[in-house]
Amino acid sequence: MIDFEMPDSIRKQRTMLQSVAENMMRPVSRYFDEHEHEIPWDYINFMHEAMRAMGAGSLRPDEEKKRKGPRMGYQRLAFMIEMLSWGDAGFYLCTPGGGLGAAAVEATGTPEQKERFLKRFTQEKPAFAAMAMTEPHCGSDTAAIRTTAVRDGDEWVLNGEKIFVTAGHKALVDTDGFVVVWATIDPSAGRAGMRPFVVEAGTPGCSVTKLEDKLGIRASDTVSIVLQDCRIPFDNILGSPEVEKKTTKGFKGAMATFDATRPLVSASALGIARATLELLKELLGQQGVTIRYGLPRSLLTNIEREIIDMEVMLRSAWLLVLKAVWMADERKPNTTIASMSKVRSGDVVTKITQRAVELMGPIGYSRDLLLEKWMRDAKINDIFEGTGQINRLVVARRILGYTRRELS
Numbered sequence: 088m089i090d091f092e093m094p095d096s097i098r099k100q101r102t103m104l105q106s107v108a109e110n111m112m113r114p115v116s117r118y119f120d121e122h123e124h125e126i127p128w129d130y131i132n133f134m135h136e137a138m139r140a141m142g143a144g145s146l147r148p149d150e151e152k153k154r155k156g157p158r159m160g161y162q163r164l165a166f167m168i169e170m171l172s173w174g175d176a177g178f179y180l181c182t183p184g185g186g187l188g189a190a191a192v193e194a195t196g197t198p199e200q201k202e203r204f205l206k207r208f209t210q211e212k213p214a215f216a217a218m219a220m221t222e223p224h225c226g227s228d229t230a231a232i233r234t235t236a237v238r239d240g241d242e243w244v245l246n247g248e249k250i251f252v253t254a255g256h257k258a259l260v261d262t263d264g265f266v267v268v269w270a271t272i273d274p275s276a277g278r279a280g281m282r283p284f285v286v287e288a289g290t291p292g293c294s295v296t297k298l299e300d301k302l303g304i305r306a307s308d309t310v311s312i313v314l315q316d317c318r319i320p321f322d323n324i325l326g327s328p329e330v331e332k333k334t335t336k337g338f339k340g341a342m343a344t345f346d347a348t349r350p351l352v353s354a355s356a357l358g359i360a361r362a363t364l365e366l367l368k369e370l371l372g373q374q375g376v377t378i379r380y381g382l383p384r385s386l387l388t389n390i391e392r393e394i395i396d397m398e399v400m401l402r403s404a405w406l407l408v409l410k411a412v413w414m415a416d417e418r419k420p421n422t423t424i425a426s427m428s429k430v431r432s433g434d435v436v437t438k439i440t441q442r443a444v445e446l447m448g449p450i451g452y453s454r455d456l457l458l459e460k461w462m463r464d465a466k467i468n469d470i471f472e473g474t475g476q477i478n479r480l481v482v483a484r485r486i487l488g489y490t491r492r493e494l495s
């Protein structure tokens with residue numbers, strides 16, 4: 088059964104994160120937006136210590152196994168991420184710990200690999216893990232990746248280029264982290280050749296070649312990575328070490344990673360949307376506009392109707408997130424609902440942030456407030472972890488019963 092009440096243990100952590108958001112993020116949000124390649128170490132170090140104090144790695148779902156009661160790892164994460172992104176979505180992406188890379192290890196690694204690769208996040212120094220799928224010629228069509236992995240005795244040799252890797256600099260250069268690189272062991276096999284490999288910081292042949300200058304989430308680094316005869320140990324291939332050539336297990340692992348992370352991206356989007364709506368209502372209140380809830384719609388002003396519609400959008404999108412993370416915690420297949428939540432939250436945050444800027448006129452457009460920044464931060468939610476169009480395709484295929492080939 089789904090319980091819509093926030094459990095006490097989550098509420099307490101969320102209260103702590105609200106204080107982090109108010110005191111460590113909002114005051115410097117504008118600064119890090121305008122100084123894109125500076126790293127918010129105060130936040131990173133604080134969060135690392137706080138997460139260790141709360142129970143090692145408490146922003147990681149697998150830690151949940153150690154708690155009593157129902158499994159709530161993904162639900163906990165969704166509530167935490169929403170709150171951190173309410174503070175600043177770019178900062179949230181600078182939260183130390185697993186990130187996308189750890190999600191890939193959790194979705195595809197063996198128990199031994201999870202222990203080996205994830206334990207660094209609970210140690211004294213903060214660390215990051217990124218995931219590199221996208222290449223210069225392909226993003227949505229993940230099966231078209233060209234980065235190769237060739238076995239040579241006890242090692243894999245990786246060659247290729249990855250672009251737009253979130254937190255790649257922090258994972259490979261600034262901390263002792265790793266990046267999960269998706270490569271093909273058989274370029275002619277398409278999806279069946281795809282496998283995830285862990286490339287650790289400091290591995291010769293793996294270099295960060297470009298830091299992107301971006302529209303939004305500018306506190307978060309996004310990089311290109313070149314792999315040139317990059318040798319990694321044989322058992323850094325995630326999952327079974329048996330390398331059967333014709334299996335889509337690797338591709339399914341990528342999709343399982345997205346099933347886990349799409350609802351969390353949605354939670355982040357909705358944190359931005361809530362921040363925007365709250366500020367919008369506050370600003371309207373200062374201009375004497377209050378929302379008269381409970382009146383018949385015909386008696387409301389246009390602005391009141393708009394705000395109420397935005398609240399409906401936000402709350403209904405959040406229900407999709409809750410369902411998607413609850414299913415993930417229950418280990419129920421959640422692909423459809425995960426993609427639905429991503430589509431909806433991407434739409435909702437884009438609409439709410441754009442409309443807020445419009446409604447506030449010049450001060451909405453001005454850098455004096457964070458509204459214009461949140462509008463820029465919002466857009467990425469329609470792009471990474473599967474664009475809006477790709478997630479719509481996933482939903483449509485599943486509802487209509489079409490294969491990938493029948494509906495692409």
Ligand SMILES: Cc1cc2nc3c(=O)[nH]c(=O)nc-3n(C[C@H](O)[C@H](O)[C@H](O)COP(=O)(O)OP(=O)(O)OC[C@H]3O[C@@H](n4cnc5c(N)ncnc54)[C@H](O)[C@@H]3O)c2cc1C
Pocket residue numbers: 187217218219220221224225226227228250251252253254301309467470471472473474475476477480495
């Ligand atoms: C800030 C940022 C951070 C990122 N972080 C990461 C990361 O950490 N790791 C990583 O691997 N990647 C990351 N990405 C890359 C991101 O996942 C890709 O940009 C995304 O998957 C889209 O791929 P593409 O850019 O190649 O666009 P394309 O696939 O070329 O798509 C271009 C447009 O065409 C549409 N389109 C494509 N195919 C279809 C179709 N079949 N039907 C309808 N429309 C279609 C898309 O929706 C899109 O609007 C990041 C990107 C950004 C901007």
